[in-house]
Amino acid sequence: MWRINCGDVINRDRCLTVLAERDRVVLVGPPGETAVLTAGQLSQLRVALREAAEQAER
Template identity: 65%
Template sequence: MNHTPRALEVLVNRDRVVLAGPPGATAALSAERVGQLSSALRFAADQARK
């Protein structure tokens, strides 16, 4: 397994939330990271509603 660091970005494009990651990559997240992703998605959703 390749342990190269990967990034998943949470972006807001007008009224849409976009998750951008490396092509073909998958993510296995710890419970702590899932909490961080959940918070980022909640924040992005609030921004997309404005």
């Protein structure tokens, strides 16, 4: 499981969660919110998604 800190549209702290579950990758966003990510946070998300995809392929 990976957690990527982010914000919402009014700048509150939020979190995206990436899970590898069997042969699927699950991306969980803030409930009822929009996730706003900086370039650094997007890099973290990219890495988490790549690693989760690799785990899901096993």
